[in-house]
Amino acid sequence: MKQTCTTLNRLVWILGLAFVLVFTGCSTSGGSSSADPAPLPDPAPESYREVPVNPEPADFNLSAINFVENLGAGWNLGNTLDAYVAGQTGLNTETSWGQPVTTQAMMAGLKDWGITTVRIPITWHNHVDSAFTVDEAWMDRVIEVVNYALDEDLYVIINIHHDNEKDVYFPDELHAARSMEFVTRIWKQVALMFRNYDEKLIFEFLNEPRLVGYSNEWVWSDSDPYHSEAAEVIGALTQSALNAIRATGGNNADRYVMITPYAASPQAAQSSHFVIPDDTASDKLILSVHAYTPYVFAMQDPGVSTFTTAHQGEIDQFMGMLNTKFVEGRGIPVIIGEYGATNKNNLDQRVAWFSYYCGKAASYGMSTILWDNGNYVVPSGGSFNELYGFYNRTAQTWYFPTILDAIIAAYN
Numbered sequence: 001m002k003q004t005c006t007t008l009n010r011l012v013w014i015l016g017l018a019f020v021l022v023f024t025g026c027s028t029s030g031g032s033s034s035a036d037p038a039p040l041p042d043p044a045p046e047s048y049r050e051v052p053v054n055p056e057p058a059d060f061n062l063s064a065i066n067f068v069e070n071l072g073a074g075w076n077l078g079n080t081l082d083a084y085v086a087g088q089t090g091l092n093t094e095t096s097w098g099q100p101v102t103t104q105a106m107m108a109g110l111k112d113w114g115i116t117t118v119r120i121p122i123t124w125h126n127h128v129d130s131a132f133t134v135d136e137a138w139m140d141r142v143i144e145v146v147n148y149a150l151d152e153d154l155y156v157i158i159n160i161h162h163d164n165e166k167d168v169y170f171p172d173e174l175h176a177a178r179s180m181e182f183v184t185r186i187w188k189q190v191a192l193m194f195r196n197y198d199e200k201l202i203f204e205f206l207n208e209p210r211l212v213g214y215s216n217e218w219v220w221s222d223s224d225p226y227h228s229e230a231a232e233v234i235g236a237l238t239q240s241a242l243n244a245i246r247a248t249g250g251n252n253a254d255r256y257v258m259i260t261p262y263a264a265s266p267q268a269a270q271s272s273h274f275v276i277p278d279d280t281a282s283d284k285l286i287l288s289v290h291a292y293t294p295y296v297f298a299m300q301d302p303g304v305s306t307f308t309t310a311h312q313g314e315i316d317q318f319m320g321m322l323n324t325k326f327v328e329g330r331g332i333p334v335i336i337g338e339y340g341a342t343n344k345n346n347l348d349q350r351v352a353w354f355s356y357y358c359g360k361a362a363s364y365g366m367s368t369i370l371w372d373n374g375n376y377v378v379p380s381g382g383s384f385n386e387l388y389g390f391y392n393r394t395a396q397t398w399y400f401p402t403i404l405d406a407i408i409a410a411y412n
Contacts, residue, residue: 202286
């Protein structure tokens, strides 16, 4: 963790530097020569829609480590509430990437199959006005889908997902002021509507925050000055969101929350540039990372289709590293918020991978949340790109039951 200044000083530095950049035309954005800073949004309204403070009975007494041990095997409602099309607003965005409307039956099916946690990625920027006030119909739909899962006694994770754009939020100094307004205002509104919910609702501040479009967008480097700058901005955004959530009271005063390093990278989490926020609640922070490891097997197209002992070593290395630094070193548990192995017509090898991956994670008390974008059929051209479909949301069955069996067995 970078400890060069206090939380207040970090926020002052970010916002102050953003002010300087706006009025001097300077730019440090991933090597870009653009001198146009992101404009500030319209002023926030005097008040937001909210529910009265009347918290549900809840148990926040577990340490974060013990809490995460209960989350077990999870699943992502991918390409759904996070879907967006440029210029499209309204509730139809939920199906704009080809997935069906979310139903209570979907969540009931997940529960019946042994899933214990559902991550609900949410994109907000196409459902806000010029002051970043969330459309009421969209917020109501988010609440409805969250309730579907909670009514099945599932743990639920919600977040800010596909909003990492330069005109929304972008983790560099040039866009820091606008980014701070977006992230803080969204989380304040979300927190005001969910502050009475019990401990099974978890807030994840940001999904894969990164320098979108930068030549070194995805692969963290400690020596890259743009990465270290981004990590500092991400730290300030996280702190501001956390402060806003805690200030809404109710059960949010003690809610478990997930903090994410640059690009949700396990390597970025190891860096001294990763900023862990100061929290008024005790022992409620959870590290969120994403890991399609090893890349050549789990994601690369074509990559390789055979899971080897060398690949096991890569999994051992990154999970062991996280366990040593965070679980054992700081008492901060780990949720692998996205993972999976793309379909390469190699079911037996994928089953072996899932068994090993989830078994290793479970041995460290880490929860794994399967990424599911609904796409599972290898096309006639043979491309294996992003084939992370697992759960038939309409029939409430699994396309590859033996993969599910491997996942569930790891946590039993």
